[in-house]
Amino acid sequence: MFLETRNLDEKKVFDLVSDDFRYAKALDSFGIDFFDHYNSTIKDICSQNNLDKELLVGYRVSMDESFDLDLETLKSSPINLVIEYLKHNHSYFIKNKLPYIKNLISSLSVEDKKYEFFNDLKFIFPLFYEDFVDHILEEEKYIFTYIQNLYHLEGNVKNHAKMFFQMKNISLKDIAEEHLNEDSEMAGIRGLTKNYSLKYINNLHLKVIFQELKEFDNELEVHSNIENHILFPRALDLQDKVSDEIRNLSFLN
Numbered sequence: 279m280f281l282e283t284r285n286l287d288e289k290k291v292f293d294l295v296s297d298d299f300r301y302a303k304a305l306d307s308f309g310i311d312f313f314d315h316y317n318s319t320i321k322d323i324c325s326q327n328n329l330d331k332e333l334l335v336g337y338r339v340s341m342d343e344s345f346d347l348d349l350e351t352l353k354s355s356p357i358n359l360v361i362e363y364l365k366h367n368h369s370y371f372i373k374n375k376l377p378y379i380k381n382l383i384s385s386l387s388v389e390d391k392k393y394e395f396f397n398d399l400k401f402i403f404p405l406f407y408e409d410f411v412d413h414i415l416e417e418e419k420y421i422f423t424y425i426q427n428l429y430h431l432e433g434n435v436k437n438h439a440k441m442f443f444q445m446k447n448i449s450l451k452d453i454a455e456e457h458l459n460e461d462s463e464m465a466g467i468r469g470l471t472k473n474y475s476l477k478y479i480n481n482l483h484l485k486v487i488f489q490e491l492k493e494f495d496n497e498l499e500v501h502s503n504i505e506n507h508i509l510f511p512r513a514l515d516l517q518d519k520v521s522d523e524i525r526n527l528s529f530l531n
């Protein structure tokens with residue numbers, strides 16, 4: 279999307295963010311909470327914060343540039359690259375996306391209490407956050423490490439004894455099945471927000487939160503699809519290959 283910048287000077291923060299919720303994130307990157315400056319014009323906000331308007335607009339434009347790899351590219355990439363890509367997603371969720379949404383939710387003001395889900399959202403989001411971080415840590419610490427070990431061992435099973443015991447202790451098949459069948463961590467929030475519907479939401483701060491949550495939910499779904507449909511099936515094939523190699527080697531010995 280190309281943004282018209284000429285008329286931006288006199289535009290109020292409220293109108294800018296109402297037209298394009300991503301400007302809330304762009305302002306946040308420069309340390310400005312949009313919800314504290316609804317009536318300020320962009321010109322004022324930039325001069326108060328010593329911020330060049332072009333930088334703000336440039337940041338906003340850069341948010342539309344995607345560095346995502348498409349599924350076809352990932353399907354034909356080595357499995358260790360798929361893992362690096364998934365880890366990159368994890369770090370973006372944990373270091374960028376979720377702290378921003380957490381801050382948006384915790385700064386919702388009391389007047390928004392007229393929405394019945396207000397308290398539930400404030401209560402449920404930190405719990406979701408905790409579960410999500412656990413999920414990511416478990417993947418990185420155990421599952422991805424195990425798959426990477428398999429990857430490095432393929433065709434070179436000389437040092438296979440350690441792997442043999444690791445394979446006995448981990449059931450990749452069960453982990454893959456569980457991952458495929460488990461509900462999205464976002465299921466609770468999806469229900470609470472009626473699938474992020476903006477129909478009855480007038481409050482701009484909440485609208486931004488709903489749109490951010492919806493976007494995160496979509497990104498998480500793509501991420502889980504890569505794990506379910508690319509990573510795990512390929513890791514299971516790799517595990518079969520390595521276990522055949524170990525079996526053959528043991529047989530020859």
Ligand SMILES: [Fe+2]
Pocket residue numbers: 364368414417501505
């Ligand atoms: Fe993941």
Ligand SMILES: [Fe+2]
Pocket residue numbers: 413417457502505
């Ligand atoms: Fe996952």
